Amino acid sequence: MARLVQELNRLPGIGPKSAQRLAYYIIRLPDEEAFALADAVTAVKQNIVFCEECQNLTDASPCQVCSDPRRDRTIICVVEDPLDVLAMERTRSFRGLYHVLHGVISPMNGVGPDQIKLKELFSRLTRADISEMVVATNPTLEGEATAMYIRRHQGRDDLKVTHLARGLPVGGSLEYTDETTLTRAFQGRQEL
Amino acid sequence: MAPPRTYRCEAIILSYTPLGESDLLVTMFTRDQGKVRAVGKGARRSTSKLVGHLEPLTVTKMSMAHGRSMDMISQAEVVLSFSKLKEDLTGITKGLYLAELVDGFGAEDSANPELYQLMTDTLRAIETDPVSDMPLRFFEFHLLQVSGLMPELYHCVECRAELEPDAHRFSPNVGGTLCLDCNPDDAHLRPLSLRALKVLRLLNRSDIAAACNLSLDNSLAAELKSLLSTTVRYWLGKEIRSNSFLDRLNNESQSEVYFNSL
Numbered sequence: 001m002a003r004l005v006q007e008l009n010r011l012p013g014i015g016p017k018s019a020q021r022l023a024y025y026i027i028r029l030p031d032e033e034a035f036a037l038a039d040a041v042t043a044v045k046q047n048i049v050f051c052e053e054c055q056n057l058t059d060a061s062p063c064q065v066c067s068d069p070r071r072d073r074t075i076i077c078v079v080e081d082p083l084d085v086l087a088m089e090r091t092r093s094f095r096g097l098y099h100v101l102h103g104v105i106s107p108m109n110g111v112g113p114d115q116i117k118l119k120e121l122f123s124r125l126t127r128a129d130i131s132e133m134v135v136a137t138n139p140t141l142e143g144e145a146t147a148m149y150i151r152r153h154q155g156r157d158d159l160k161v162t163h164l165a166r167g168l169p170v171g172g173s174l175e176y177t178d179e180t181t182l183t184r185a186f187q188g189r190q191e192l
Numbered sequence: 193m194a195p196p197r198t199y200r201c202e203a204i205i206l207s208y209t210p211l212g213e214s215d216l217l218v219t220m221f222t223r224d225q226g227k228v229r230a231v232g233k234g235a236r237r238s239t240s241k242l243v244g245h246l247e248p249l250t251v252t253k254m255s256m257a258h259g260r261s262m263d264m265i266s267q268a269e270v271v272l273s274f275s276k277l278k279e280d281l282t283g284i285t286k287g288l289y290l291a292e293l294v295d296g297f298g299a300e301d302s303a304n305p306e307l308y309q310l311m312t313d314t315l316r317a318i319e320t321d322p323v324s325d326m327p328l329r330f331f332e333f334h335l336l337q338v339s340g341l342m343p344e345l346y347h348c349v350e351c352r353a354e355l356e357p358d359a360h361r362f363s364p365n366v367g368g369t370l371c372l373d374c375n376p377d378d379a380h381l382r383p384l385s386l387r388a389l390k391v392l393r394l395l396n397r398s399d400i401a402a403a404c405n406l407s408l409d410n411s412l413a414a415e416l417k418s419l420l421s422t423t424v425r426y427w428l429g430k431e432i433r434s435n436s437f438l439d440r441l442n443n444e445s446q447s448e449v450y451f452n453s454l
Binding site for chain 1: 248273288289291433434438
């Protein structure tokens with residue numbers, strides 16, 4: 001019991017009290033549900049690998065997106081983590097390939113270019129069939145720093161490097177929008 | 193009478209970490225209370241009224257509410273965004289270096305308005321000239337001063353004799369400069385050239401604008417950088433993590449200058 005609490009306590013956002021609650025919940029679960037949970041954890045650790053192309057998490061490499069012949073192989077979208085791929089796929093507006101960095105450059109946390117999947121990205125970009133890279137890191141300070149680093153080091157003069165538009169979110173409010181976002185929204189205004 | 197539940201403050205945002213489903217745990221340095229850690233409820237949602245106002249290296253005015261374990265940010269409005277600084281990778285990295293040092297030296301519930309002013313002045317100087325390293329040297333030197341750790345630059349810290357215009361030695365462990373006659377058993381002891389001593393004295397009595405006008409040759413700049421960053425690291429008691437990325441960017445830009453000159 002103490003071991004289970006200790007292991008649950010390691011999970012992000014789970015404090016000692018929550019760990020105890022979850023442990024008691026697991027003890028009260030029917031055997032098959034508890035074993036299914038244990039099996040799922042074991043299976044995910046044994047079967048999930050990085051896709052050799054895009055570095056996304058997958059159970060077969062290359063992943064479903066990279067091996068789909070209908071995807072546009074000339075455009076590559078760089079995202080911070082696998083959840084961003086799911087968010088982009090939900091839009092159904094992007095038909096190119098992805099590259100997952102698994103983090104951003106975060107100098108204060110000691111995360112530099114070598115700790116994320118940048119080497120793999122730059123090696124992919126040497127292929128001439130890629131003509132555009134969309135840098136879709138989050139519009140945070142560290143996301144922007146990572147985007148600037150990528151632009152500076154991508155090493156090709158003929159590659160079109162773009163980033164996602166900055167501006168107002170749907171359902172947002174001008175009154176509460178910070179000046180940087182509002183300025184960028186104004187700069188990126190579109191004809192009605 | 194119970195103290196008021198809410199208060200206002202102006203702060204420089206130092207960093208944040210995600211908390212729970214959509215909250216942020218924000219570390220900031222306020223003018224009146226020193227370092228504060230507070231929660232921005234829902235601040236990671238794109239439609240949150242806090243989003244964009246809590247980015248690191250931003251001066252923000254906030255309304256806060258005292259919580260049971262941590263204060264909550266109820267309103268935030270950017271006062272100074274340093275947007276030009278944030279358009280440059282070196283500028284951002286230098287700004288984050290300052291933030292890491294203020295996080296390390298700043299104390300909670302202990303106002304240090306001089307340190308607050310020093311950080312905003314230095315961010316402005318970096319924004320004006322992201323290439324020069326002088327704002328960082330000025331910051332490191334005055335960080336020691338406003339933290340009560342100012343090194344001695346005019347007398348030998350061992351024998352108290354006035355320093356002759358000559359090369360000397362320096363150790364953060366004994367509190368500053370040593371004459372050549374004094375030989376304490378100190379692992380942190382290092383040589384200090386007369387030129388570097390003069391620059392340190394100049395940093396002591398000049399403002400940031402004058403300091404940023406200084407132009408140092410490569411060897412003197414390297415000596416000062418090594419001396420000040422070693423001293424800051426000694427007092428901090430741990431590695432400064434943003435330093436390695438900053439060094440990497442500096443080395444890359446020096447290589448570019450070298451290859452362009454060939």
